[in-house]
Amino acid sequence: MTEPREAAIAYAHRNQERFLEDLKEFISIPSISTDPERKGDLLRAAEWVASHLRHLGVDCVKVMPTGGHPVVYGEYLKAGQGAKTVLVYGHYDVQPAEPLELWDSAPFVAQRRGESLYARGSSDMKGQVVAALAAIEGAMSNGALPVNLKFLIEGEEEIGSPNLATFIAAHKDLLACDLAFNPDTGMLAPDLPTITYALRGMAYFELRVYGPSHDLHSGLYGGVVHNPAQVLCELVAAMHDEKGRVTLPGFYDPVRPLDAEERQELARLPTTEAFYLEQTGVKMLWGEAGYTPVERTGARPTLEVNGLYSGFTGEGSKTVLPAWAMAKISCRLVPDQNPERVFEQFRQYIEAHAPKTVRYEVFNLVGGQASISDRNSDGVRAVCRALEHVWGKRPVFRREGGSVPVVAQFQTYLGVESVNFGFGLPDDNAHGPNEKLHLPTWQRGIDAIIHALYNLGEG
C-alpha cells in the first residue's frame, strides 16, 4: 500500500506552486462574515469552494442556504461501504482586516515574504481548507481515494456559527459519517505537531442587581439603602473561594477528573508558566490550587467576570448612589458539564446569596457544550501516525481553552468525534493585522493529510 501513498505525495510536491496560486485566488475574496456589505463576497467564496470541489471530482456539490451565509456540501463515496467516511469541516469566512493601517501589505492580496504568505485568512483558515483540498487532489490523482469523504464548509465560523447547529440537525442523514476532520486548531510550534482533543464549552450570563427606584444622592441616603453596586461586588467576590475554586453549587460534580497518564501528556506541552507570563504581561499567575497552568486553561472549568457597570463612570466625581449594577459573567466548561445546568447553578447561587434588601435578574445569554475526544479513536490514531511520520516526532495532545461549538455539535447530532488539528502557528496573528501562513509548515501539512487519509484507509 505504500505505492499510491508515495505517488500522492509526489503529486502534491510537483503541484505545490499551483496549490499556492489556488490559495491566493481564494484569499482575494474578502469574505468577512461580520460585515453585512460583504454578503456577495461570502457567496463568491462559497462558490469558489464549490467549484473547486467539482473540479476535483467531488459529487453532489451544493451551496446550501442557511439562516445566514450558506454551507458548501459535497461528497465522494466511491471508496465503498466497507471504507470509512470522513466529514471534512472548514470555514470560508474570515475576520475583518481592520485596523488597515497596521498591515504591511494589502490584506486581501496575498504577498509572499520570506517563508510566509501574508494575507487575511491565510492561516485562519483558507490555508487549511486549501491544504485539505490539495491533499485530497493528490490522493485522487491515483484514481481512487482510500476513504469516503463528505464536506461541510461553512461561512459563519468567525461570527460564532449561529446557524450551524440548526443546519446539522436538519441534515443528519446527508452528513452521516464515521468521523470528522477539523483542521482549524493549529500547532503549538513549527516543530510540534499538535492534536487538540478537548475544547471547553461556555455558559454566559448577565446579572443585574436593583436597589432604589432611581439614582439617589449618596449624602442624603448613603447609610440606609443597600448599595446595589456593593451587593454586586459581594455576590461576584464570593463566586471564588480562597483556593481559586468556583463556588456555584455542584459546579465541579460532573467534571471528569484528569488521570495520571493525561496529566503526564499535558505536561509535555510548551505552554508553561513562562509562556503564560509572557503572553499576558502579568507578574504572577493565579488559578485553581492543585493544577498546572495548562490544566487550568484546558482541563478545568473557570468563571470569569467579562464586564462590570454601575452608576457614574466618567471623569471626576459624582456622588450618586446607583439604582442598579450589572455584571457579565461567563464560565468555560469541561466534560461533562452542561451549560443549562450551570446556568441553573448560577441562578441558585444568586438566589441563596442575594440579600433581601435588593432585587435581581439573571439572564442566560450563550451556552455551548464542551467536547472531548477519545485519544485512541481510529481517526486520532491515523492523524497521529501521519503527523509523527512527517515531523519525525510524536504529536502533543492538547486541551484547548476556547470553545469550538461545531465539535460538540458533531458529537450531539451526528454521534461522531472530530480529529482537531491544523497547521496554523501561535504567531500567525490569526485575528490581527499581518496574518500569515508559514509555508514550510503548510506544505508538511499537505503531506500529513495525505498520510492520514491512507492511514485511515488501512486501519
Place this chain on the structure above:
Amino acid sequence: MTEPREAAIAYAHRNQERFLEDLKEFISIPSISTDPERKGDLLRAAEWVASHLRHLGVDCVKVMPTGGHPVVYGEYLKAGQGAKTVLVYGHYDVQPAEPLELWDSAPFVAQRRGESLYARGSSDMKGQVVAALAAIEGAMSNGALPVNLKFLIEGEEEIGSPNLATFIAAHKDLLACDLAFNPDTGMLAPDLPTITYALRGMAYFELRVYGPSHDLHSGLYGGVVHNPAQVLCELVAAMHDEKGRVTLPGFYDPVRPLDAEERQELARLPTTEAFYLEQTGVKMLWGEAGYTPVERTGARPTLEVNGLYSGFTGEGSKTVLPAWAMAKISCRLVPDQNPERVFEQFRQYIEAHAPKTVRYEVFNLVGGQASISDRNSDGVRAVCRALEHVWGKRPVFRREGGSVPVVAQFQTYLGVESVNFGFGLPDDNAHGPNEKLHLPTWQRGIDAIIHALYNLGEG
C-alpha cells in the same frame, strides 16, 4: 425692646407683595452656574444682589472676582463694636432647568399657582436670599439694626463652590465675624421648623485594578490570570463587614459618639424608616447595626460605591478577560474624621488586601471636612427662639447627610459657627422640574429672621 421688632414685622407684612416682586425679578435671571454660556447671566445676578444691598443701605458693596463666578460682599457695621457681627451666606446661582419638557410653566418666569411660586431657584435659594434681605429691610425700617452684618453671596454653590475656600482664606479680615447665618438647609415639613447643626464631610476616591497588559480571550487565558474585575469586586466587597460597618483601618476611631440626649433629639425627626422606604423605593432598609436610619444618614460615616466599570458592558456577550477594572468610591464623614486621613486609610486598606497578582492605583478626587455646631451657641439659641416664636413649636435639630463645605470652611478659616436653617421644603423639587417655594412658609420665614436678628441683639 418689643417696639422696633414689632414695627419691623409690620413693615414686612405691609411689603410682602413687593418682596415677592423682587424675588420674581431675581428669578428671571437664568444664573445657571454649570453652563459656560450663562457667564453674563451670573454676572447680572451678582449685580442684582449688589444693587439690592446698596438700595438697603448696606456699605462697601462689591462684586469681587474669584477664579470662577464672582462673590458679592457688603457690610453694615453701624450696630457698633459691642454688637455681634453676623455673616449672611447665600448663593445667587441655580441648577440647570433641564429637562424643560417636564416643567408646567417656563422655569425662569415665576408663576404663582395656589400657595406656591413655581420657578428655578424659587426655593434653592433665591427665595431664601430674598427672605433674608426682606427681613433686614424690615429691621432697618426702624433706622438701625440690632446687630452688625456682613454678606457673602456666592455664584458657584451648585457646582461645588470650587473657588470659595481660596476666597475665604484670602479675605479673613474682611469676613471676620462672630457667627454665620446659612439659610440654605430647609425644613423637614411646613409645620416643623428645623435647625441643621451637623453636615457630613466627604472623601471621594477612584480605585483602578490592572491585570494583563491587554484584554485577553477568556477561553484561552481564563483560569491562569487573576481577573482584575474579580479582584476589584473582592476588594470592594470586603470594605463592609456583616454588620454594615466600614472596614477601613481606624475609620471609626475619630468619630464622636452620639450621647443619649442627642439621640433623643434626633428621634423627634419625622425622617423615620417609612420616610426612607417611600423616598427610595426599596423594600427594606439596610445599614450599620445599632443605629436608626436618621442616625445612619446624619451622624454616622458611610462608604458608598458610586460607580463600577470593567470590560464589556454592551448588549449581548463578549468573552473578554479585561485588562483593568475601576470603582468610584466615596465616604461621607462626620466629626472628627479628616478626609486626608480617610484617604490614607483607604490606601492602607487596598495595600493590605490587594493580591500580589495585580497592580493597582488609588486617586484622591475630592475631600471636604464634616461640620458640627454647638447646639447651645448664641446664634443657634437666637434662631431657635425665633422659629419657636413664629411656629409655636420647638424646632427639631437635624444632622444632614449631605455636604455643605462652606460650613466647615467658615469654621476653618474664620473660626466661626454657622446657624443652618431655611424655609425650603422636602417636596420643593430643588434640583428638578417644577421647583417651587411654599409662600406661607416663606412669609413666616421672613418674620423668623427678623426675630432672630432682634434675639441676637438682645442676647
